[in-house]
Amino acid sequence: MAEKIKKFFAKKKADTKFKLAGPGHKLNESSTTVVVGPSKKKPAYVPSKVEPSEAARQAAEAAMVRLSGQRKDTAFNTSLAAIQAKVRRELEAENKSQAQAQGLPMRPVETELEVSAHLAVKGVYFKCALISDEVLTKDEWKVKIKEFLLNTLEEERGMTSCLMIYSCNYNRSKVLECVNVLCRYLDNLIGNPEEPKFHKIRCSNATFCDKVIPILGAQDFLYAAGFRQQKLENNGVEEDFLVWSIENIDNFDTLQFLRDTLKAEERVELEIDRNIQVLSPAQASQRIELPQDFYAMTAEELKKEKQQRAEMVEKQMQLRTKAMREKDEIREIRKYKFCLIRIRFPDGLYLQGTFSVYEKFSEILDFVKENLEHEGLPFILSVPTGHKLEESDKESTLADLRLVPATILMFQWDPLVEEDLRAAGNIAYLKPEVMLLVQSM
Structure with missing residues (x-):
């Protein structure tokens, strides 16, 4: 049944595109231009053409260069070098800051109702x-x-x-x-x-x-x-x-x-858009708040939750069993529908994506693979405490793995291939066209 529905709507989409292509012409028809007088009908709305941004143009050029197996575009290489230099400076500043203090919290701070300038994302989007x-x-x-x-x-x-x-x-x-x-x-x-x-x-x-x-x-x-x-x-x-x-x-x-x-209970399904972003260390440290779209609670429920936090802090001061702590943790996780995952690479860049809390860890692995320069090579993801996520975690949901509402995962190449990459002088992580998504501050 689902396949029949897909075929029907695929045909409808194709018909729509065909109609938008304009009137047809016979093969033996004269190519002479026909001048048509002004119509009394209201002209159809035609959106103004928006020229692609410089970053978008460079990203397109990068993709073409990559597909052709060449890396000789001077402007493109200059852009990459500028990004890498900027990231290195921010990474050095971050390391100094961490040496002087305990470091930034690994999880984004929750935000309830106010619109903040420090939002990690503006919202949750779908396809x-x-x-x-x-x-x-x-x-x-x-x-x-x-x-x-x-x-x-x-x-x-x-x-x-x-x-x-x-x-x-x-x-x-x-x-x-x-x-x-x-x-x-x-x-x-x-x-x-x-x-x-x-x-x-x-x-x-x-x-x-x-x-x-x-x-x-x-x-x-x-x-x-x-x-x-x-x-x-x-x-x-x-x-x-x-x-x-x-x-x-x-x-x-x-x-x-x-x-x-x-x-059959078939419905028009929405697929969450990853809303992919690439952040420098400075951006990652500033954009740490979650929008209200991430919550499974209403605005009123969020206010009530805020009032109960003082009580929760007091509970943390008491001697509590492991079961009691786990119960509170599960209750906290259920507040969220979506989670923000950031992959931190050794060069200091962060790859960010939005996920449902019920998606499996394998979706994160696929997300990372799709954006890697060396897509087929094995890699390891670990939580900030150093615990490595294993093959057995693939079928676990992000909620089960306690990656909700937001987590930073540390990326490293599998030791079996890392030495070979270093020997070859190529330790790039993200695809060049993905790296160009680094946003200006």
């Missing part, structure tokens, strides 16, 4: 390959998904209405109640196709009003199943009914197909 290539916030995607599905209804009402039910309604218990009612309507028709009482749904029926009408997509689902609204007499009074007819659907098997599609 949706099913609809477009954009990167948006969850609230922006909610609007876009709803618009997209509403525009698709006429073309494919059955599958689209099922997707709407699960993707555009956010109270899961209400959705499941609605689905159960819709399935009962279809089960009655499938099991008793000749029974007239199952061909009608009274629109003022309490169950229909309470459990079906409030759910976006539910009435479109019934339309796809062959129900149409009519006025019928009921106890001497005309009332609105949804009346089913076999003539409104392709064939009787449509009912079973719609039921199966509805029970």
Whole structure:
């Protein structure tokens, strides 16, 4: 079922791109330019062309150079050298600071409601390959998904209405109640196709009003199943009914197909965008606060949590069992939906990405691999205490590994390859085009 939905929307995306390409032309058509008079219609909005930034241009050049196996671009090498020199200076300053004090906290400080200049990220962003290539916030995607599905209804009402039910309604218990009612309507028709009482749904029926009408997509689902609204007499009074007819659907098997599609619980899924950033030591030490999007709690709950912190500090002063401490730690972790992971490389740069707390550690490994200059070489990640994360940790979630809400992981090449890299005079870590993502202060 999921594959059928993907194919349908892939075709729709392709059709949209085809339409945007403009009018077609015959092969034997004259190439003479045709002058068209001014139209009375309002011209379509065309976004102004934005020239790429210097950093973006250099990143593109870097990628092309890398793919061709050459490293002779003088401007590009100068940019890299400038970045490396800047990072070395900041790293030296950081080392001096650490020698004089205890060092900076390894975890970002939590921030509740105020907008801070020291935010590590501005928010949490998502992608949706099913609809477009954009990167948006969850609230922006909610609007876009709803618009997209509403525009698709006429073309494919059955599958689209099922997707709407699960993707555009956010109270899961209400959705499941609605689905159960819709399935009962279809089960009655499938099991008793000749029974007239199952061909009608009274629109003022309490169950229909309470459990079906409030759910976006539910009435479109019934339309796809062959129900149409009519006025019928009921106890001497005309009332609105949804009346089913076999003539409104392709064939009787449509009912079973719609039921199966509805029970499959398919939805338009969002994929978290890593919001990749590369930070110098100075930037990493300043941008240490998390935005409210990272929390699983509301603003009011966060205020209440703040009031309870004094009590928590007092608890820490008491003698407490290991089980009691672990319980408090789990409670703290559950406050978060997302976490910020920073990979610190020996050259002082930090690679930063956003993850769900329920993603597996293997996702972090893949994230690092994708951005390494030597993508296929083995490496080791360890927590600031020195504990190395093992192969057995791959299937553990970030919450299980206590990497929430934010953690710095130390990168090092596997000793088996590090000596060879040094001997070859090539100990680069990040891809050149990734290094150029280092932001200005």
